[in-house]
Amino acid sequence: MTEDSSTHEIVTAAIVIIGDEILSGRTKDKNIGFIADYLTALGIDLKEVRIVPDEEPEIVAAINAVRARYTYVFTSGGIGPTHDDITADSVAKAFGVGIDHDPRAVKILEDHYAPRGIELNEARLRMARIPFGADLIENAVSKAPGFRIGNVHVMAGVPSVLQSMMDAVAPTLKTGTKMLSETIPAGLPEGIIAAPLGAIQKAYPATIIGSYPYHDGTRYGTNLVVRARSAEMLTEAANAVRDMVAGLTPAT
Amino acid sequence: MTEDSSTHEIVTAAIVIIGDEILSGRTKDKNIGFIADYLTALGIDLKEVRIVPDEEPEIVAAINAVRARYTYVFTSGGIGPTHDDITADSVAKAFGVGIDHDPRAVKILEDHYAPRGIELNEARLRMARIPFGADLIENAVSKAPGFRIGNVHVMAGVPSVLQSMMDAVAPTLKTGTKMLSETIPAGLPEGIIAAPLGAIQKAYPATIIGSYPYHDGTRYGTNLVVRARSAEMLTEAANAVRDMVAGLTPAT
Structure with missing residues (x-):
């Protein structure tokens, strides 16, 4: 509120953490502090964080609320192969776009699993479901990509994977005058x-x-x-x- | 969504963490995990967490959004004596009630400071500003109380103080069938x-x-x-x- 906004560019962000395990206390979040430090170092002001359960209406509502208000949104969690990983479908719904297996993501998974003799089964293929119009975010750790659609960056919940995805995203971000x-x-x-x-x-x-x-x-x-x-x-x-x-x- | 709600009572909660220092990454939050564990042990479902900056409109909006949706709300931060501690005034605004020095809170501070020869100056008296109609929440650690108004419990950000306040609040909470x-x-x-x-x-x-x-x-x-x-x-x-x-x- 007291920023000298006439001469400095302000870039803002919000985080949406998706996961029942954080809300139950079973898993202690490590991603908020990491992303907060990262954004501060880039000169991006983190203005809001929401933690929501693995429930589509909650994810859709949170993403739509924050993507309209801030320059960037970063999400964490819910993009794995199991039935409770519903972030990609929820984000597609939030943007009102379709979602399907993305050929670029399928190729990344094929190139990763085939040489190891691991079957690219239906569950693993779920990780290639990407909303139409999204760009992939590289995952240097375990390959299954995140994605960016509009101003929303969808990343994994496992801290090491999220951290590698932030490194992939950082060069694409507009940064403000550093605080x-x-x-x-x-x-x-x-x-x-x-x-x-x-x-x-x-x-x-x-x-x-x-x-x-x-x-x-x-x-x-x-x-x-x-x-x-x-x-x-x-x-x-x-x-x-x-x-x-x-x-x-x-x-x- | 798959709860057996016909036979089990569901009690829900949200947390609102107030503080620029969490959003900047300078302070790593310890209260979310603590409250999450605490509520899970009581049989209360934590459904949402929001972290907001020290800005009145943001605090008011977050509190009003969650207090209407969940059985209980717990806030952390912004109730100290300095100029950036604006939680009590923001909560009063959210409820549309007045706020002033509360005689019960003033007495607690007097009883605490007087024997130590510490002046109850204007800044310290700020900690006795309590919205009209609120009940006090005991602070066994440093005395300055939190408060409860409606279904909202307003607590300190310092983890040891927050933890003592949760102990004071717990017996007053309706608990659901434990998950x-x-x-x-x-x-x-x-x-x-x-x-x-x-x-x-x-x-x-x-x-x-x-x-x-x-x-x-x-x-x-x-x-x-x-x-x-x-x-x-x-x-x-x-x-x-x-x-x-x-x-x-x-x-x-």
Whole structure:
């Protein structure tokens, strides 16, 4: 909200994680943090994440809600060969397009399985179901591809595969002016810092200043993070925060 | 979708995580997995998670979207004393109610800070801002309370504090018939298992059968998870999956 948007290009994104196993707690998600770091490094602002179950109406609704709002959407999960892998069909439905075995994807699977003497059975062929009009996303790990349709990138849930797919996708993404950040650790409780920090935020509206409290087992502290797209703005605001923390620290 | 809902009570929930630091990747979320495990143990089905930035319109929209759909909503983050802590005000707005310093919350803070000689300054008093009509949620760790309004439970983002608040909230929750589960490890790729597994899912519609592939560094395998609210159904379907895996394993 306080971005200096007149001079910097803003590129936004959302993530949709698809999978009952995340919602049940059985699997602890590792993809949100990975994609978040990746996008931040590229200068793309992750604005929203949704985790939805393996149910077509939920997947369709989530994808349609976010693809209309953000520059890019990244999904994770549900593109394997089993009956609960319904992401590709759901994405086709969200876009109102057909879906069938894609000759390019079939060839990738044939080239992968044939030399190993593994049958390309009906279940494995399911992984070649790609919505009409989509481009494939290379999977350097286990070959079965992801795909991109419109601004939506559909990737696997297995972290190593998702990570290889992000590497394949990254060069195709438009990137914005990178959000720079500086962290100022403060061994002080938020209650002491809050008022002067709020004043600094007001004085530097082109920055976003956050306070992230922690408890180290014996006492509270907080990490103050200043973010800005302009290096000059960042330095000015971070210096103000640093001076404020230094001024308060001896007295405590 | 395949739940045996005629005889089992279904209680649902959503989580809303509030915080730029999660979206930037700076902080890796630990609360989703914790709450997911907690709810599963209580017999409450977590159906959706949203992560939104520290922006009032986004928080209001997310809370209003999920509170209308699910039995319970749990939020995490944004209830501290700093300028970027805007969850309480956003929740008041979502419910269309006023907000002010709550005498019960002020007393908790006074009782906490006064004996320590710590000033209850304006910033700390911000933590006593509670929407009209809300009940407080006890914070056994650092005292500043969360609150419940309607079906929405507003909790801290610091994991230790959130965990203590979940303990305070749990006894007040209506719980459903617990979803039971059994995991059958299969050292076989999904491509072999998919067809017979799909047939078992069809044969046991009152169960939910998921396949969660992994790669252990050298080969692919998958964990097959059968879930059901009826112990008998669970046993029958899990036995069918176990027999199927055993039948396929020697041949590989």
